Amino acid sequence: MTLFRLLTEGSRVLELAGSPDPKQDAQQLLLAAFHLDMVHFLMNRMTELEESSKNQASIRLYQDMIGRRKKRCPLQHILGRQEFMGMEFMVNRHVLIPRQDTETLVEKVLEHQEQEKKKGQALLDLCTGSGCIAVSLAAKGGFDRVTGTDISEEALKVARRNGEILLSEWKKTGMIEFFQGDLFDALPKNGEKYDVITSNPPYIPTGVIQTLEPEVRDFEPQAALDGDEDGLYFYKKIGERAADYLKPKGSLYLEIGYDQKRAVCRILEGQGYKEIQVYKDLPGHDRVIMARQRD
Numbered sequence: 001m002t003l004f005r006l007l008t009e010g011s012r013v014l015e016l017a018g019s020p021d022p023k024q025d026a027q028q029l030l031l032a033a034f035h036l037d038m039v040h041f042l043m044n045r046m047t048e049l050e051e052s053s054k055n056q057a058s059i060r061l062y063q064d065m066i067g068r069r070k071k072r073c074p075l076q077h078i079l080g081r082q083e084f085m086g087m088e089f090m091v092n093r094h095v096l097i098p099r100q101d102t103e104t105l106v107e108k109v110l111e112h113q114e115q116e117k118k119k120g121q122a123l124l125d126l127c128t129g130s131g132c133i134a135v136s137l138a139a140k141g142g143f144d145r146v147t148g149t150d151i152s153e154e155a156l157k158v159a160r161r162n163g164e165i166l167l168s169e170w171k172k173t174g175m176i177e178f179f180q181g182d183l184f185d186a187l188p189k190n191g192e193k194y195d196v197i198t199s200n201p202p203y204i205p206t207g208v209i210q211t212l213e214p215e216v217r218d219f220e221p222q223a224a225l226d227g228d229e230d231g232l233y234f235y236k237k238i239g240e241r242a243a244d245y246l247k248p249k250g251s252l253y254l255e256i257g258y259d260q261k262r263a264v265c266r267i268l269e270g271q272g273y274k275e276i277q278v279y280k281d282l283p284g285h286d287r288v289i290m291a292r293q294r295d
Helices: 003-016 022-034 038-044 053-070 075-079 100-116 132-140 153-169 206-211 233-245 261-270
Strands: 081-084 087-090 121-126 143-150 176-180 194-199 246-255 274-280 286-292
Touching (some): 022 038, 022 075, 075 081, 100 194, 100 286, 132 153, 132 176, 143 153, 143 194, 153 176, 233 246
Parallel strands (some): 121 194, 194 246
Antiparallel strands (some): 081 087, 246 286
């Protein structure tokens, strides 16, 4: 048995199961199971594997991983990680898998912060999930305090772990806190206000969820997807109360669905927000709305 044969067999299984990228998935799983990097794989892919207990255990692990992916379990859940903003976040079934689309929000916050050159800022991230937004901005932004809230305690366990591990690499431990509860209700009643509020809330209309890919529909948490009948429920709730938690001239950043620009802009305009701007993601879809504190 060779690594190349294992890769070929695994790719074939995933192809028959309808995996969108069977060879790439099989390759990542193989590297993880054997604790290899690409260089070592390429150098040894045609070499017969030794009949060692270690190799046999790796083969069994790889076959188990292929079996899970065959059932359309997300690759990120199997590997337990996902790259976001150049950092590796822990993920599991309790959190939405961080996506490149959301990097647009983080990048816009960093860009605007650099332009304004303010110091000592405080950030609040609602629906924090894995903590990818909060931790990325804590690591790379100029914030003194970062707070994240989520209704799921299981999600917050993941966020706290990501904060501990990743921020230690940036020597920024102790600057981030997470609280469990529904949006702003999770926060301590201390009257704190924030320079920036961010959120990637659930925004998929309820009726659309069943049409999504199995990896999303069957494995990612429904609570992190379902934005109610029209997908706008959380935008209304956040907009209603965010102004009470923003400092003067503070900014609200929201990730949106590609077709929700007009609806969310109308909501924020109706709630009195100013200087509303929309930013596109890399593929060119409307993805982030920024609005300033209302008068």
